[in-house]
Amino acid sequence: MSNHPAEQIQDLQFFGEYGGVNPSISDSSTYTFMTAKSMSDTFEGNTDGCFLYSRHTSPSNLYLSSALAKMENTEDATVFASGMGAITSTVLQICQQGDHIVASRTIYGGTYAFLKNVLPKFGIETTFVDFTNCEAIKKAVAPNTKMLYGESVSNPLLGIIDFKAVSEIAQQNQAQFVVDNTFSPLMFQPANFGADVVIHSLTKFINGSSDTVAGAVCASSEFVENLKDVNTGLAMLLGQTLDSWRAASILKNLRTLPIRMQKHSQNAQYLAEQFEALGYKVSYPGLKSHPQHNIISNYLFPDIGYGGIMTIDFETLEKANAIMEMMQHQNLGYLAVSLGFYKTLFSASGTSTSSEISEEEQQEMGLSEGLVRFSIGLDYDIKVTFKQMKKAIELVERDKQSSSVKF
Numbered sequence: 001m002s003n004h005p006a007e008q009i010q011d012l013q014f015f016g017e018y019g020g021v022n023p024s025i026s027d028s029s030t031y032t033f034m035t036a037k038s039m040s041d042t043f044e045g046n047t048d049g050c051f052l053y054s055r056h057t058s059p060s061n062l063y064l065s066s067a068l069a070k071m072e073n074t075e076d077a078t079v080f081a082s083g084m085g086a087i088t089s090t091v092l093q094i095c096q097q098g099d100h101i102v103a104s105r106t107i108y109g110g111t112y113a114f115l116k117n118v119l120p121k122f123g124i125e126t127t128f129v130d131f132t133n134c135e136a137i138k139k140a141v142a143p144n145t146k147m148l149y150g151e152s153v154s155n156p157l158l159g160i161i162d163f164k165a166v167s168e169i170a171q172q173n174q175a176q177f178v179v180d181n182t183f184s185p186l187m188f189q190p191a192n193f194g195a196d197v198v199i200h201s202l203t204k205f206i207n208g209s210s211d212t213v214a215g216a217v218c219a220s221s222e223f224v225e226n227l228k229d230v231n232t233g234l235a236m237l238l239g240q241t242l243d244s245w246r247a248a249s250i251l252k253n254l255r256t257l258p259i260r261m262q263k264h265s266q267n268a269q270y271l272a273e274q275f276e277a278l279g280y281k282v283s284y285p286g287l288k289s290h291p292q293h294n295i296i297s298n299y300l301f302p303d304i305g306y307g308g309i310m311t312i313d314f315e316t317l318e319k320a321n322a323i324m325e326m327m328q329h330q331n332l333g334y335l336a337v338s339l340g341f342y343k344t345l346f347s348a349s350g351t352s353t354s355s356e357i358s359e360e361e362q363q364e365m366g367l368s369e370g371l372v373r374f375s376i377g378l379d380y381d382i383k384v385t386f387k388q389m390k391k392a393i394e395l396v397e398r399d400k401q402s403s404s405v406k407f
């Protein structure tokens, strides 16, 4: 058995209740105890293997959690009803009133809004910095910093965290290093390079069928137990519980993640290279022109590739919108947020998934209003797709020249 996470997922052997090749789905919110004593012991956390109530955990959620722990090479994992459920529970589990967080300034807009607008109500402050700049992180750390928070591949600017360097800063300051790995499952395992907690929105590549919302935290057994503690655990007490039926269907989709990630990566690499060669402003970690190309290459499982997300900066919002509408019209994908679908999804980040970030701050971080984020699909023949995309873009550009519309 190799250490490759794809092999780890493949090697899992779960039997259903009646010998089925898939584990049975647990269809109960509550569980019986043979004795009253075993019930009270379970509530005190002393009885291994007993289920008490499905908000705490359920067999189906445990199957999915153990597969995700294998994928991320962590001791344990637990699943949530959404990625935001995983993020908010983790942050509140780690930080108390009076604590401080240093976070990447290019993160998912919902996470940014939670850190910026909600946490101050609980006396927790966040300093946002460029996470590709370790000096900036060091400068922002204060004596009360409890957490360094960033995304492996940041949303939407695709900045890459240098895990080893950032984890060193965290260790030196007794802070927890929390990484959102939603954009890059299987590409690398941040826990191998010093991340204490690895978070996923399962809604994206891991589930891959854009039919459900879910999240996960992969971490030490101690941290996962803390999250589930009946008295103080935020997974238990905030109640962001994933339904067993959804957990079972995500587990089935997880099994095809390695081949899906390879295809997403191959397709994105091809499109990024072609559009860059045509002179478009493309950002993709697999391009040599990407500022952190060498850093990500050090951490990567090369057979998985550089992932399915690329951006093209069309400079103005009007032009970006016209191109996206044309692409949808030509059946080249959907004008929709989210990632990891079999069809390409595209959105202008500044007015969608990063709209929580003020225009001024967007400008400061280099997020242009015309930046389009593409989650490249599983297109069977990407060369044909490229020709069609190029034609759709050129159609809009030609229209622009012949009309009075100013892009």
Ligand code: PLP
Binding pocket: 082, 083, 084, 085, 108, 110, 111, 151, 155, 180, 182, 183, 200, 201, 202, 203, 213, 214, 215, 338, 353
């Ligand atoms: N993390 C990242 C990087 C995301 O892009 C998103 C959603 O877009 C989330 C977290 C939140 O996940 P969810 O929508 O499953 O709550």
